Amino acid sequence: MAEVSVTKDAAPAADELVALKNVNKHFGALHVLQDIDLTIAAGEVVVVIGPSGSGKSTLCRAINRLETVESGTITIDGKPLPQEGKELARLRADVGMVFQSFNLFAHKTVLENVMLGQVKVRKVEKAAAAQKARALLDRVGVGTQADKYPAQLSGGQQQRVAIARALAMDPKVMLFDEPTSALDPEMINEVLEVMQQLARDGMTMIVVTHEMGFARSAANRVVFMADGRIVEQATPDEFFNNPRSDRAKDFLSKILHH
Amino acid sequence: MNVLLDNLSLFREGFIGTLELTGASALVAMVLGVIIAGFRVSPVPPLRIFGALWVTLLRNTPLTLLFLVAFFVVPKVLFPDLDSFLLAVCACGFYTSAFVAEAVRSGINTVPLGQAEAARSIGMTFTQTMSLVVLPQATRTVVPPLSSIFIALTKNTAIAGAFNNVDLFNVSKTLSNDGYDIAVIFLWITLAYLIVTYAINGLFRLLEHRLEVAR
Numbered sequence: 001m002a003e004v005s006v007t008k009d010a011a012p013a014a015d016e017l018v019a020l021k022n023v024n025k026h027f028g029a030l031h032v033l034q035d036i037d038l039t040i041a042a043g044e045v046v047v048v049i050g051p052s053g054s055g056k057s058t059l060c061r062a063i064n065r066l067e068t069v070e071s072g073t074i075t076i077d078g079k080p081l082p083q084e085g086k087e088l089a090r091l092r093a094d095v096g097m098v099f100q101s102f103n104l105f106a107h108k109t110v111l112e113n114v115m116l117g118q119v120k121v122r123k124v125e126k127a128a129a130a131q132k133a134r135a136l137l138d139r140v141g142v143g144t145q146a147d148k149y150p151a152q153l154s155g156g157q158q159q160r161v162a163i164a165r166a167l168a169m170d171p172k173v174m175l176f177d178e179p180t181s182a183l184d185p186e187m188i189n190e191v192l193e194v195m196q197q198l199a200r201d202g203m204t205m206i207v208v209t210h211e212m213g214f215a216r217s218a219a220n221r222v223v224f225m226a227d228g229r230i231v232e233q234a235t236p237d238e239f240f241n242n243p244r245s246d247r248a249k250d251f252l253s254k255i256l257h258h
Numbered sequence: 259m260n261v262l263l264d265n266l267s268l269f270r271e272g273f274i275g276t277l278e279l280t281g282a283s284a285l286v287a288m289v290l291g292v293i294i295a296g297f298r299v300s301p302v303p304p305l306r307i308f309g310a311l312w313v314t315l316l317r318n319t320p321l322t323l324l325f326l327v328a329f330f331v332v333p334k335v336l337f338p339d340l341d342s343f344l345l346a347v348c349a350c351g352f353y354t355s356a357f358v359a360e361a362v363r364s365g366i367n368t369v370p371l372g373q374a375e376a377a378r379s380i381g382m383t384f385t386q387t388m389s390l391v392v393l394p395q396a397t398r399t400v401v402p403p404l405s406s407i408f409i410a411l412t413k414n415t416a417i418a419g420a421f422n423n424v425d426l427f428n429v430s431k432t433l434s435n436d437g438y439d440i441a442v443i444f445l446w447i448t449l450a451y452l453i454v455t456y457a458i459n460g461l462f463r464l465l466e467h468r469l470e471v472a473r
Contacts, residue, residue, distance in 0.1 A: 066375055084301045086383055093381025103376035107394050117380035120390060162376075169380055 017042045017173055017204050018063060023072035025058060032058045033069065034228040040173070045205045047215040047236075050225035051251060056208040057100075059225065060177045063206065064095040077172060093121050096166030096174040100181050102158040104150035104165070110137065111146040114165045122169065129168075136164040140194045156187030160194055167198075174198070176207040212255065216240060224248045261438045262446050265429075272419075272429030273450050279346060279415040279425055280454065284408055286351025291358025296388055298363050309359070316356035321414055324349045329421050346418035354411045361403040365396030398469045405462035409455045426450050 018040040025033040032055040040046050048056045061067040063074060065081050065088060074081045076095060082088045105113050114133035118124040124132070137143045140160040142153070150158055159179055166174060176195065180188040192214050199205055199218040209215065215222055215236055222239040224232040226247045232239065240256075243249050262269060297309030316324070328349040333340065369392050377387040419427030430447045434440050 064379055066379065084384075089378070089381050089383045091381075092379055095379070097376075097379035099372060099376065101372050103370075103372035105373065105376065105391055107391075116390065117382070120386055121381040165376075165380065 015042045016040065017044075017077055018206070019073075019075045020059075020063070021073045021075075023062065023069050023074060025062065025067065025069045027058075030228075032228050033062065036072070036230060038223065038230060040204065040206060042172075042204050043202050044220045045199045045203075045207065045218055046221050046223055047219040048206065048208045048223045048225060049210065049212070049215060049251075050231075054225040055228040056225050057177050060175050060206060060208045063173075063175055064092050064097055066097075089121075093117070093169050094172045096169060096171035098159070098162050098166055098174065098176045098179045100178040102150070102155070102162045102182070104158055104162055106150055109147050109149055110142065110153070110161050113150065113161060114168050117165065117169050133164070133168060136167050137161065139167075140164045141190070154187060155183045156190045159183065159187075159191045163191075163194055163198070173204040173206065176205065176209065178208050178210070180209065180211055210255075212240070224251070226251070261433065261442050265433060268429055268432065269446065269450070271424055272426040272447075273453075275419075275423060275425035275428070276412070276415055276450070276454060279343070279350065279418050279423065280408070280412045282343075282347045283350035283354060283411055283415065286347060287354035287358050287407075287411065290351065290355035292362055292393070294355060294359035295362035295366060296385075298359065299366055299388075301384060313356045313359055316353050317360070319353070321349070321353050321417055324353055325417050325421055342418075342422040346415070346421060346423050350411060350415055350418065353414070354407060357407045357410075358404065361400050361407060362393075362396065364403070365398075365400035366392055368399045369395045398466075401462055401466050401469065405458060408458050408462075412454050412458065413451065 016039045018038075020036050020038045023033050023036040024031070034055075036055075036059060038046075038059075048059065050056050058067050062069050063076070065074075065084075076091060079091065082091065104110075105116065108116060111130065111133050114136055115126070115129040118129035118132065119126055134143060134146060137146055140163055142157050142160050142164070145153055145157060145161075150161070153161065163174075163179075179195070180191050183191065188211065192211060195205070195207070195214065196218050207214070207219070217236075219236045222232075222234055222236050223230055224234075224239065224243075224245070224247075232243065232245045232248045234244075239248070240252065243252055294309050294312050297305040298313070300306055300309075325346070328345045329342070332345065366388075373391055373395065374387050377391040382390065415425060416427035419425040419429075419431070426447050430443050433443045
């Protein structure tokens, strides 16, 4: 295929944290993931972009097995994804996920949202979990909202709580599935700033987004997907200034010129 | 008028019998119903099949037939020494559990899928996802249909009265055999049933109110 890969300078290939090999998936007749090969090193920030329906979100969701794949292997920290069950649950605890629609637990307060996983999955003491939750909420800038319910918060605040909830599990890698797509324009930045800070702190991140500014400033590598394939991988500079594939040129010309 | 006063202790016994049958069956139905609903949405295919079979079989069988099986087949082939109260509770409880399971399942379906996905993504097992995230949010939707189901259960326990249990229906049979006016007996029996069903009605209305405020 027209795959043009560029080896990234930032991280060595030895400590690959997430590896997808020859992954395929269909939704009925639609071949959403076609022979996907992708490795992500520890500490790397990979931004996945591409037109709607190109399989970006499916790729992201397949990494913690919210979507099953039909063939190929996905390994996280050297361990292949297990079947649905306790072992998969344990592995998911190490993979933070942030959704487009926040998905905060609607019947729990903000603080309880960030505590729940720690207490029930990590078996942390309640007091310690609350302390950590408050620290994380402060870190993402919503510490004052701790006792409110998710519905009482703005979208941007909810998404930052969702990031704190994922961070509370001390994940090895964070998946972001279009984290700003459901937000009003003025709230996008507050979420992106939190993500940028996270990237600076060395978190391994896979980010599906339409925010080209974020891709430029925070990514080590841009993965461009179209029609279920990875068409191009490059550093942000290289990808945005000098895309190699026609598909990427076409995509960029449509989004960057206004 | 003196049907009631002459047989007050018998009426009380029947009333308590109906209450006990309803209460015990409701408990069995509730516990089994939630478990079966969990089976029906579980990721494990054999559990899903078991859940579907349970609901299909019990919901589509006439309760009287279940009673016949419970009282004439079960003691013969499985447990010979169960008393008639226990058998009646099993028959009513199992039967009602199928309806409870479907009500709970409909409640589960009203909780957005993202809630369960978020729970799974922080490492919760299926059981944790259900009990900590999905079911608490499903409760509000499940309460109104549950009240109908338990009112129906109250009236269904009358069948147990025909199977060697002392309840309101059984009392009405005894009294009519004693030669009292059937119309008057039925008036009092109906009133007694109304007290139970109306209490359930009120209880669930209260519960609904509570959950409304809690949101």
